[in-house]
Amino acid sequence: MTVASETNLSGPYNGNGVTTVFDYEFRIVDEAHLAVIKTAADGTQSTLTLNSDYTVSGVGASGGGQITMAVAPATGTTITIVRDVPFTQETDLENQGPYFAETIEAALDLSVMRDQQIAEEVTRAWKSPFGQPGRSMVGEFDEGDLIAIGPGNTMVPGPTTEELATAAREWAIDPENQPVSQSAGGDGTQYSALHWSYKAKAWATFPKNSPLGATAGGNGVSDFSALHWASGSKEWANNPQGTPVSPNAGGNGVDEFSARHWAAVLAAVTAIVQNNLAVETFAGDGARVTWTLAVSPASKNNCFVTIDGAPQLRTSYSLGGVGLRDLTFSEAPPNEAVIEVVYGNFVSIGTPADGTVGQSKLAFTLTNYMLTLLDDPDASSALTTLGVSAFIKTLLDDADAATARGTLGAAPVNSPTFTGSVTLPGDPGTALGAATKQYVDNIALNLGKRARVRVATTANITIATALVAGASLDGVVLAAGDQVLVKDQTAPAENGVYVAGAVPARAAEFDTYNEYPGSLLSVAEGTANVDTLWLCTSNAGGTLGTTAIAFAKMNFAGELLAGNNLADLPNKALSRASLQLSSGDNVQFLNTSVGDALDQVSGSANGQLRVLGNGYNFYARLGSDAAHLGVNSAFRKLFLEVNLKPIMAIGYGPVTKTANFTVADTENYITCNQAATTTVTLPLASDYPGRRISIKTIQAQTVVSASANVVPLVGGAAGTAILAAIAGKWAALVSDGTNWIFMEGN
Structure with missing residues (x-):
């Protein structure tokens, strides 16, 4: 194998405290032919030990291999890997022995590797340029001499230590304003530290008001x-x-x-x-609204008012009375509330010693500008002097509001378009005044919710399974999203308005308890409950899922004989047809004396309809004596009685009471005009379920019930209070069979 690369060194690699594997990019034939040098952050180098500090892989590979550190080098250290082949020749070729090319090539490879190793070391040596003789350290340089780089990058002796000391002395202590000499490295404009210390002293301590030269x-x-x-x-x-x-x-x-x-x-x-700050403290009693301050603040903008530490809006109180000293709240602070008023007194700053301001003290000099303004002959000239623009002049000259709106480019007031919220100054004071949200919310607070559901229950159900889509309720197959009135639960706290679906849940508009009391729900479909109306008779103040929720069916006067005029029917057959009665029903027309009529009534059987005329009253009785519709011929009055107790008298007008009184059967609209507290004896609520009585007072006197049987407008326990001592107060009371419920009023 050949040595095709001149690379003899890999790295340096930066340590990071994590990496342990590093590449070497040249071939070695033995793992011992590597030297791994670690350089510390301070420059100190150390050679690591094979198999103790690191291991080697990839021996013999042409592209090199890797070393694996036993401990990851720390951040700030570097790792350098170099080839380190021993300077020995261990290949032995014998005479007449075998000749193997691989053996010769391996020896040559090692020789080249040694050459590369020497070349790498030579590159780190100080060399003379080509054409220059080499310099010997022996004989040319003495111990302690400094070596300098001369012309042509030649190595020449540097300055002696004495010369350096002399130069350092010049740079340190040459006298003030004496430049450092060229022999010490100066250029004729550079000065010693002593020179600059004198200058610094001058900049620091030169006398006051003496400029530095x-x-x-x-x-x-x-x-x-x-x-x-x-x-x-x-x-x-x-x-x-x-x-x-x-x-x-x-x-x-x-x-x-x-x-x-x-x-x-x-x-x-x-x-x-x-x-000059005044602080006054008062105590509320739940009724009082006005307190008189010791000193006038002059304006409520100068006041800071708190109730039990809570700052009060300036719109919640006003100043009035003599000298604007009376502080009046729009609502009485609570009983035992701490009212603190902090306000500014008059502050005197720069007042003349004699305490007076005369003409001489108010004298001023008219400027030319003011004289010009006073000399202007007309308003237009004065506006010009004041620098008023032509646009403002046009706006001031506009004859009316419509023209001014045109100049301003504003929309007509009869069709404004608002891009944000509108804040009104207060609640409406006239019939055509705009209503604020708080005004509408206060009205809505006294009205129960109105809603229409698709179907209502007729008995106790299991809500989780009976209100799923596809289930049948009162003859109606439910669809997802249908609203259902649940009113007949064995646990009344489960009653309410639900939405049918995979997981039935209470309707969003009826998911809190106080949304139920006084609510009126109409039913659209069903076999038993179609087109019925149900009133929630529970009182406010309960907890949803804990407090019982009750509903009562609303019955209407005239339902019994609606659409039938018995006076126009001449015989039994037509009466049956008009009343949708079968031929087997007994319809009788009697015209007897009072005694006979009463005998006939008392002897009537259930399922019969009898019309009796006795000369005084005209009655229609259905079935037993449980219900009848009466017409008083003497007074031309119509009333409906249930269980022989009237729940509505039609044709009787309002009555006025000037003393304590008991409500009669024919009295539904009552005005109290007594100059003292009026005590009202209301009928037994259990005798008149569903009956409505309206009471108002035109005197500033309270109206109370003789018994604790009136539930307040906001709910709670029954009491005696009906109307507060304010003229114009009114209340509509409706019997729920137990008490009289304050349903509407002010």
Whole structure:
């Protein structure tokens, strides 16, 4: 095998603390023919030991091989791999012995490898140029001599140590302004360290206000020492209050002052402001809204108000009364709340010693500009003097708002287009006023939700399986996404509005408890519940999944005989047809005395419809005495009774009460006009489920129930309160069979 490459060295490779394998790119015939040198970060080199520090692979390969380190070289070290063939010849050829070409070639290869090894070392030697004789260190250089590179890159003796010491002495201590000599390496413009130390001293300590001249490197005019500027800085920092900074320190000597001066002024102003801040504290009682301050703040913009430490918006309070000293909140602070008011008193700065301001103290001098403005003959000339643009002049001359909007390029106010949110100044005060979100939210707060579901349950169900798509409920096959009213659960807390699907869940608009109380749900389909209306009678304040949710079916006056006019029917057959009764149903028309009529009513059988006229009242009874529709002929009034208790009187107008009273069966709209608290005795809620009674007061007096049977508008336990002592307050009460529920009002 030949030695076809001149490469005899690989590397250096940089260590990183991780890599352990490194390539060598030349052929060796023995693993011992490598030298691996590690160079430390400080330049120290060491030769590593085979099989202890590293191992070799690829022996005999023409392209070389690899060494594997026992320990990865650290970052900052390098690895260099060189061929290191022994300078021995171990091939023995005997006379008349066998002659093998491989043996001769191997010996030649080793010889070439040694040549390459020597060549690599020679490249690192100091050599003379071609044509120059070699230099011998013996006899030409003495011990301690320095070697220099002469002309033509020749090696010549360098300066002696004494010459170097003399040159170093010149560079260090040559006198001020004396250049370093050429013999010491200077060029005639370079100076010693001593020279520059004198210059540095001048720049540091030259007297105040004495400019540095050219000999010190200054311009003799505006270049000053550090001592000069330090003196000026001292004036700017520490001159007493009222003492201007002098021109020597860069001040104008008139109205430019030190930091110490302005610190004293700031401290004085701060003291004035702090001494003129007033702090007053009050306690809320849950009802009071107005407190009188000791001193007028003049404007609520000068006030900072907190309630229990929480800052209050200025829109939540106002100043009024004599001297604007009365602080009034829009809502009464809570009971025992701590109200703190911080406001500024009048601050007097620069007030004349006599405390007065006269004409002489207000005198001023008119400038030429002001005189020109006063001499202008008309508004147009004055605007020109003021520098007002033609556009502003046109805008000021516009005759009306529409013309001004045209000048401004604004849209007509009757069809504005808004690109962002609009903030209104307050809630609407007129019938046509724009409504704010908070106004609408407050109205909606008192209204239960209204929704329409596809179908409703008729009995307890297993929600997870009964409300999946394809299941049948009340005769309706459910589809994914159908809304279902679940109202008949054995565990009433499970009731509510659900969405049918693979995993039934509560509807998004009914996924919190307080969305249910007062809600009204209509059912679109179903065998039993089609076109029915259901009211949630539960009170507010519960927890979804824990508190029971109840629904009651809403019945309507007139359902019994809707669309039928019995007075126009002359016989039983037509009555049956109009009422959709079979021929077997008993329809009777009776016109007897009062006693006979009552006998007929009491003796009527279930499933019969009887129309009785007794000269005073006209009744229609269905089945038993459970329900009848009555017409009072004397007063021309119509009412519907269930279980012989009226739930609605049609034709009876509002009544006014001026004393405590008991609600009669014919009283549904009641106005209280008593100059004292009015006590109302409401009917038993259990006797009138579904009945609605509206009550309002036109006196600033409270209205209360004689019993604790009224559930507040926001829900909770039943109490006696109905209306607060504010004229115009009203409430709509609806019986849920247990209490009277405050459904609507203000």
